[in-house]
Amino acid sequence: MAAPSAAGLARRLRAWLPRLTPVRWSRYGPSYLEPDVSKELYQKPLEELSEEEKEKLKLRAVHPIKAAPPSVSTSVFSDPMISKFTNMMMKNGNKVLARSLMSQTLEAIKRKQLEKYHKAPEGEKETIECNPYVIFHQALKNCQPIIGLSSITRGGKTYQVPVPLNDSRKRFLAMKWLITECRENKHRRTLMPEKLSQELLQAFNNEGPIIKKKHVLHKMAEANRAYAHFRWW
Amino acid sequence: MLRSLRGLVCHPQKLDHRYALHTAAKDCLSSLVKQDVQTPAEGPRAVFYTSENDPANHAEHHEGRHYTIPLEEVKAVFPHGLPHRFQQQIKTFNEACLMVRKPALELFAYLKKSNFAHPAVRYVIYGEKGTGKTMTLCHVVHYCSRQGWLVLHIPDAHLWVKNCRELLQSSYNKDRLDQPLQASFWLKNFKTSNERFLKEIKTQRKYVWGKRDSTEEGRPLGEVVEQGLARVRNASDAVGVVLKEIKQQCHLGFFRLLVAVDGVNALWGRTTLKKEDKSPVSPEELTLVYNLRKMMRNDWLPLDLFQQLHVLLTLRIPELDTVFQRRSHKRGTEGHCWRGIVWTIGTSMGNSGTASGGAVVTTLSQTGSLFKPRSAYLPQELLGKEGFDVLDPFIPILVSNYSAAEFESCYQYYRHCRWLQHPRAHTEEGKEELRFLSGSNPRQLERLAGPL
Numbered sequence: 229m230a231a232p233s234a235a236g237l238a239r240r241l242r243a244w245l246p247r248l249t250p251v252r253w254s255r256y257g258p259s260y261l262e263p264d265v266s267k268e269l270y271q272k273p274l275e276e277l278s279e280e281e282k283e284k285l286k287l288r289a290v291h292p293i294k295a296a297p298p299s300v301s302t303s304v305f306s307d308p309m310i311s312k313f314t315n316m317m318m319k320n321g322n323k324v325l326a327r328s329l330m331s332q333t334l335e336a337i338k339r340k341q342l343e344k345y346h347k348a349p350e351g352e353k354e355t356i357e358c359n360p361y362v363i364f365h366q367a368l369k370n371c372q373p374i375i376g377l378s379s380i381t382r383g384g385k386t387y388q389v390p391v392p393l394n395d396s397r398k399r400f401l402a403m404k405w406l407i408t409e410c411r412e413n414k415h416r417r418t419l420m421p422e423k424l425s426q427e428l429l430q431a432f433n434n435e436g437p438i439i440k441k442k443h444v445l446h447k448m449a450e451a452n453r454a455y456a457h458f459r460w461w
Numbered sequence: 462m463l464r465s466l467r468g469l470v471c472h473p474q475k476l477d478h479r480y481a482l483h484t485a486a487k488d489c490l491s492s493l494v495k496q497d498v499q500t501p502a503e504g505p506r507a508v509f510y511t512s513e514n515d516p517a518n519h520a521e522h523h524e525g526r527h528y529t530i531p532l533e534e535v536k537a538v539f540p541h542g543l544p545h546r547f548q549q550q551i552k553t554f555n556e557a558c559l560m561v562r563k564p565a566l567e568l569f570a571y572l573k574k575s576n577f578a579h580p581a582v583r584y585v586i587y588g589e590k591g592t593g594k595t596m597t598l599c600h601v602v603h604y605c606s607r608q609g610w611l612v613l614h615i616p617d618a619h620l621w622v623k624n625c626r627e628l629l630q631s632s633y634n635k636d637r638l639d640q641p642l643q644a645s646f647w648l649k650n651f652k653t654s655n656e657r658f659l660k661e662i663k664t665q666r667k668y669v670w671g672k673r674d675s676t677e678e679g680r681p682l683g684e685v686v687e688q689g690l691a692r693v694r695n696a697s698d699a700v701g702v703v704l705k706e707i708k709q710q711c712h713l714g715f716f717r718l719l720v721a722v723d724g725v726n727a728l729w730g731r732t733t734l735k736k737e738d739k740s741p742v743s744p745e746e747l748t749l750v751y752n753l754r755k756m757m758r759n760d761w762l763p764l765d766l767f768q769q770l771h772v773l774l775t776l777r778i779p780e781l782d783t784v785f786q787r788r789s790h791k792r793g794t795e796g797h798c799w800r801g802i803v804w805t806i807g808t809s810m811g812n813s814g815t816a817s818g819g820a821v822v823t824t825l826s827q828t829g830s831l832f833k834p835r836s837a838y839l840p841q842e843l844l845g846k847e848g849f850d851v852l853d854p855f856i857p858i859l860v861s862n863y864s865a866a867e868f869e870s871c872y873q874y875y876r877h878c879r880w881l882q883h884p885r886a887h888t889e890e891g892k893e894e895l896r897f898l899s900g901s902n903p904r905q906l907e908r909l910a911g912p913l
Contacts, residue, residue, distance in 0.1 A: 304885040304894055305913060331912035338882060338912075339553045345879070346555050359882040360912070 256294050263296040264288070309365065309399075316403050317420075332421035334360040337428060357432075367431035371402035371438050375449045380458045389458045390449035405438050406431070413437065506877065509870040511561070516604035519561050519569065525870040527558040530603060538606045541616045541650040542723075544595050546907065554878050562593065562867065564860045565600040568822065571856065572604075577717065577818030580759040583852055585725070586824045588860035589838050591904025594824045595723055597860055601822050605719040610819065611658045611707065613720045613756070615647070618727035619829035621749050625734055628742070633698055637748045638736070644696035644749060648689045651703070659683035662710055668702055670695050682706055701752040708761050711819055718819030720756050724830070725823035728754055729848030731832050757821060757851060823852075863901040871903070875910050883913040 269281065277285070299311055310330065318326035337360040345356045357363055378391040393401070406427060414423045430436030511526040513519060519528070535543075535557045543551075551557045568584060575582055586594045606612050621643050631637040652659065662682040669675040670692065676684055682703060689699025711718040722728075728750050734742040744750045825843045827833055837843055840857060863871060872892060875881045885891045899905035 304888070304890050305883055334912035338880075339549070342553050342879060346553075358879055359884075361883060 257292075259291055260294045261288060261291045263293050263300070265296060265300055265302050267302060307361065309368065310361075312399075313364075313368075313403050313407075317407055329420050329424075333424045333428070334364070336421050336425035337363055340425065340429065363428060363432045367428045368399065368402050368406075370434055371405060371431050371442060372398040373401060373442050373445050374398075375446065376401070377445065377449055377452070378459070380455075382458060387455045387458060388448065388452050389455045390452055391459055402438075405441055409438055409441075509873040509877070510558075515607060516565075516569065516600060517607060519566060521566065523561045524563060524566065525560065525864075525867045527560050527870070527874050530557040530559060532557065534603075536653075538603055538612075538654060539599065539614075540653040541647075542599050542602060542614050542721075547596070554880075558874065559596060559600055559603075560593075560867065560870065560874075561600070562597065562860075564593075564858050565597045565604075567858060568597070568601050569604060572601075572820060575820065577816075579818070581718075581720075581761055581819050581821050583757070583759060583821040583855040584823065584858055585840055585852065585855045586822070586858045586860055587838060587840055587843075589862070589902075590827060590835070591902050592860045592862055593903050594826065594860050596903075597858075598721055598723055598822060598824050602719065602721050605717075605721075606654070608717070609816075610717040610719045611655055611711075613651070613704070613707065613718065614654065615722045615753065616650075617826075617829055618722055618724045618750075618753070619826070619831070621747065621753075622727050622730070622732040622734065622744055623829075623831060628734060628736070629694065631697065631748050632694075633701075633748075637746055637751060638734075638742060639694070639697040639748050641693040641696050644700045645690055645693050648686050648696060648700060648703075652683070652686050652690075658716060659686060661715060662706060664702075664706055665709060670698070697748040700749060704752050704756055708756060711761055712817045714817045717816050718761075720819070720821040720823075722753070722757075722821075722823045724826040724828075725757070725852075726825050726830055726833075726843040726845075726848060728757070729845050729851070730830060733831055754851070757823075759821065761818070863903055863906070865901075868896060868901050868906070871906060881910055881913055886910075886913045 269285075272281075299315070300306075314323070314326045314330045317329060338358060341356060341358040341360075341363070345353060345358055348356055373393065375390050376393040376397070377388045379386050380389045381387075406424070410420060410423045410427055427436060427438065431438055509525075509527055511523050511528050513523060514528050514530070516528075530538075532551075532555075535551065547557075564586065568586075571582070571584070586597055588594050602612055602614055621640065625640050625643065627641055629639040629641060631639045659682045663679050664676060664682060664685065665678060667675060667678050668685065670688055674688060674692065674695075676688060685699050685702050685706075689696040689703075707718060728744055730744065732742050732744055732747070734747075736742055745754070825838070825840060827835065827837055827843060830843065833843060840852075840855075841849055844852065872881075872895070876887065881887065883891070886895070895906065895909060899909055
């Protein structure tokens with residue numbers, strides 16, 4: 229009698245305080261640990277492990293582990309940034325298409341750079357970067373804004389207030405700008421991999437429309453410096 | 462005296478002192494020594510590379526290695542034969558490197574030893590998807606063009622049975638349909654690859670193209686090709702004329718003929734084309750396919766056969782006597798009897814020519830095929846009953862996935878060309894992962910290595 233009514237009471241309490249209790253919450257208890265998919269730790273024989281690693285393994289032996297999500301892979305070629313970008317490019321859950329577009333983009337970047345490499349004279353060959361992953365990461369880094377703008381309403385008027393951004397927000401904005409630019413500002417017949425590879429190479433060299441957008445944002449933040457005190461966090 | 466060349470080549474300095482050699486063997490050895498002295502200099506490249514660029518000299522010890530085709534030769538020999546991804550690789554790396562594999566070496570051995578007086582042997586290269594059938598065919602085409610053969614290369618027969626926008630009713634035969642665009646495209650590429658033969662081969666009949674156009678007897682075949690290119694309406698008929706002339710004249714002794722068809726199962730399958738009244742078109746109603754099917758039969762014998770038959774009968778050749786005696790006692794074997802006579806005549810005729818006869822090398826392909834399941838790769842499945850009966854008897858050549866050595870060679874080649882850029886791809890784990898994911902299938906490996 230008491231147990232079901234206690235659970236029912238908790239549920240009714242939660243309904244009464246909708247904003248104070250989270251709607252989406254993890255079914256895992258506090259003792260659950262994140263899965264560790266790196267093979268290196270588990271393939272080492274016992275003698276080679278350091279003290280910390282032995283402690284970690286002992287901890288993992290007694291705690292329950294959460295299920296690994298399908299996006300995490302043990303492949304040596306998997307890259308979390310590329311996975312995140314692929315997910316953002318995905319439409320209607322068509323991961324197969326998004327992933328193939330991503331691999332075609334990387335191949336296109338590699339081909340363009342290799343052609344440039346083979347045509348360049350001996351002295352310049354070292355300066356040409358042919359690794360598409362390096363280009364991708366550097367391009368995203370170049371596109372990340374340092375400071376962002378937030379709309380804050382005071383006295384009926386909305387002000388654009390300069391605000392610091394955390395890392396995940398910066399990465400998100402860079403990827404979002406890149407994808408929007410490639411979807412909208414291109415000729416009807418150009419394919420996504422071609423346009424994306426072009427934009428990534430331009431961003432790698434610190435030129436192109438996305439870098440321009442970042443600079444425009446920085447200038448707006450600089451111009452609205454006066455409203456910075458509106459921020460309360 | 463000379464047991465194994467490999468053993469001797471390992472000790473180049475001891476050659477002249479220890480062994481008394483025949484001069485010819487000495488020259489051969491010295492050339493081999495020069496070649497092998499090159500490879501230790503580019504030591505790591507010896508696994509996947511060979512400097513022997515003539516396919517005629519490719520032997521078993523070249524197996525698994527890549528050889529280069531000079532870019533000018535690529536443009537001349539392969540105006541339309543190479544797969545699209547391979548063309549992209551040529552553009553990126555600025556070189557065309559082909560791997561020497563067992564099926565190609567097997568084919569070379571057969572071609573070298575075949576008796577060209579006999580009717581042409583038909584070879585069918587088959588295998589699972591992506592194992593390298595088209596590349597084997599291209600290797601054979603390169604070998605034959607180096608040997609000076611006339612190469613009739615149809616890059617993909619599937620392109621002739623699907624996606625055709627313009628279908629004209631043929632002026633020659635009302636039941637058939639012409640494909641002007643495909644025919645003119647093929648004629649253009651044929652002209653690029655076989656310029657010198659088009660000047661040497663002469664027509665044996667007069668061909669009338671229209672009210673004002675005609676080609677006289679004895680004109681070079683290049684004129685027929687020009688006619689086909691200039692008047693696109695007659696292009697399919699021009700192709701038919703070219704095929705007929707070449708087939709008739711290949712036993713005269715001026716050239717050897719290689720008919721290389723990729724995707725030969727398209728000729729006996731179904732088409733996706735429709736006539737104006739929306740009824741489906743079957744392949745024999747297309748002029749190009751009809752003429753190509755005639756090339757696939759190995760009855761490449763001269764026109765005035767019956768005249769020669771008459772002459773030979775009056776002379777009473779002993780071989781013909783045996784043929785008559787063996788067959789005449791069986792009833793209803795007249796057809797076989799005639800075939801026996803035809804074969805004997807062909808042999809005696811063909812022995813006179815210096816370079817005559819040829820071969821038909823074809824590839825089966827599921828990739829572009831219509832109405833065939835993805836898992837089909839065997840000749841019976843892809844050709845169907847009709848095609849198999851026409852091509853039978855043929856020599857089947859199986860092309861399978863990479864062996865361990867071939868995979869290693871391909872991997873090293875990609876590393877050397879800077880195609881594998883990912884730092885983890887250069888590790889052992891990366892290599893094992895590539896091997897596992899691709900299943901040693903050449904196409905899958907190439908596609909996986911693309912983004913890496």
